[in-house]
Amino acid sequence: RLAVLGEIAAVMAHELNNPLAAISMFNQLLAAEIDQGSPLQENVAVIQRNVDSCKRAIRELLDYAGNSSPEIGDVDIEAVLGDVAAFLRPVRQRSNVEIATEFGAQAAQVRGDEVQLRQIFVNLVLNAVQACAGRPGRVVVRSSFDGEHVVVDVSDNGSGIPPELQTRIFKPFFSTKPRGAGTGLGLSTARRIAEMHGGSVELLESSPEGTTFRVRLRLSRQLVG
Known part of the structure; x- marks a missing residue:
């Protein structure tokens, strides 16, 4: 079951990490265009927190499945x-x-x-x-x-x-x-x-x-x- 979970986790990581990286990059560009005092900065921060949460979930799933070779x-x-x-x-x-x-x-x-x-x-x-x-x-x-x-x-x-x-x-x-x-x-x-x-x-x-x-x-x- 762990082997299957590892394969699923690897596919998820591949399919999700690239779009998450793009969202994060464009979100940072957006933050740079918004005035520091603007209430929109909080919206940008919320987006980034959710991106980080998704990336953390993927990483934890990979860790649990043991989808890496130990050194x-x-x-x-x-x-x-x-x-x-x-x-x-x-x-x-x-x-x-x-x-x-x-x-x-x-x-x-x-x-x-x-x-x-x-x-x-x-x-x-x-x-x-x-x-x-x-x-x-x-x-x-x-x-x-x-x-x-x-x-x-x-x-x-x-x-x-x-x-x-x-x-x-x-x-x-x-x-x-x-x-x-x-x-x-x-x-x-x-x-x-x-x-x-x-x-x-x-x-x-x-x-x-x-x-x-x-x-x-x-x-x-x-x-x-």
Whole structure:
């Protein structure tokens, strides 16, 4: 089923990315022609946000279907986490959410595909930022060693996940976000990538005061023994 989904996703990406790129380009040209104080600038911004949303949905579908060949190597997990925090800086600034890192797994390396491993943490941190909507937000990313594994906890002070939904959050296409605000593939993709690398992603805890997800990945052999 994933192979078929991958083929469908590849066709969708090919057929949709080119027109989306054209819409985005002409939208930017239009923005340059409109006075900065004009109310039409908000219309242009809405168009761009929707284009970005479509592109993100295509990318998430491709990620979930695994429609790319992995490039295996030794990956420095804390370097990846630093990259993720930098990558999400614009999202953090727009959302007024602080992203803090507490690293305790120096030089922790995992054998795997760096791009795929980065996607795990992008998905989790982005979910955490979005969970803080409507309140002063704080997301903390912590790393530590646990025997032959590196553990990364992603915590937020959002409103939590209702208990009746917690068993469903890793199902593909399930989302607690408003319709159109997400594809429901972020968590399922993160878990699938972790499992492909011999690891795991789990919901550690969730309450009205916040949520923590935990990622466990096996260390490279040379670090284990």
